[in-house]
Amino acid sequence: MTTLLYWLDPxxxxxxxVIAILVAAVLFARGARHARVxxxxxxxxxxxxxxxxVALHTRLDYFFEHEFFMHRLQHLVLHxxxxxxxxxxYPGAALRAGVPFEWRRRWLRPASQTRVARMMFDIVFNPVIALTxxxxxxxxWLLSPIHFKAMLDYRLYRVMNWSMVIDGLLFWWLVLDPRPAPPARLAPGRRILVVIAAIPPQIVLGAFIFFTPRExxxxxxxxxxxxxxxTPMRDQQIGGLLLWIPGSMMSVIGALIALRHWLRLSARARLRQESKPGRRIQTCGMPSSSCTPDEATNPNAP
Structure with a gap:
């Protein structure tokens, strides 16, 4: 127990x-009692x-800051x-249900329906922008001069880590959405193309880092x-391999899951489903899209 507490000590x-993780945990725990999860x-x-x-707030952070391959392992987890x-x-319905109803009615729903919010969602969930x-x-963050500064300045280091987390959440939310489009932002086939397109650049960069003969x-x-x-070169080679192989494999797995969603929706004849006139649409609780009440609580509903 002492050893575990030692490693959990940031x-x-x-x-x-702490606040971000705790808020997400409380909202999901509250909402999961009401939404079908x-x-x-x-x-x-x-x-x-x-x-x-673990990747952000434990003693492992010392190793992430003092070994390149450990840093790549950290970003493999964060991104x-x-x-x-x-x-x-697919926690959107549970997270939304975890917010007190009055807060949802007075603050969350109006804020998500403003023109600024809609424009922002359209930008970050655009497939080209999301992939880029x-x-x-x-x-x-792997450009040598920028990486050098980020590892020296704790403020830039935290910006780097949080940017990877936020971008990872937005990208995988877009790709792994199990619903038809609409209400999902992308059609199932385009989700597969987007995640596959992310594979070659990761392979190229990982291979470059691995084969470069200098530090x-x-x-x-x-x-x-x-x-x-x-040795420094061995450390660099391991870091390149982590980007090259596991990073690319995560995209392959994502493509397979997106393909599974596509086949499931096709089997249920939901690929071209359109909203009926006058049908009420309810926001799912995440900015990526909106959905019907049944789809909000159960993404696998027929």
């Missing part, structure tokens, strides 16, 4: 991380949220695994490495 305490979806949500906490599991749980941000942020990220040698028995 290397650099952050109230922002299966056991598998509950497990996926809690696993994803726990993964984000891929954690958001992927949360999106896979997903791949572009990986490249941005790209000397900041780890300057500040001191956590594992002195690993």
């Amino acid at each position: 290397w650099e305490p952050s109230p922002t991380v 299966s056991i598998s979806r509950r497990i996926a949500f809690w696993a994803g949220l726990s993964a984000l906490y 891929h695994l954690g958001p992927f599991l949360i999106a896979l749980s 941000l997903f791949v572009g942020l990986i490249y941005l 790209l990220y000397p900041i780890y040698s300057i500040c001191g490495r956590a594992f002195t028995w690993i």
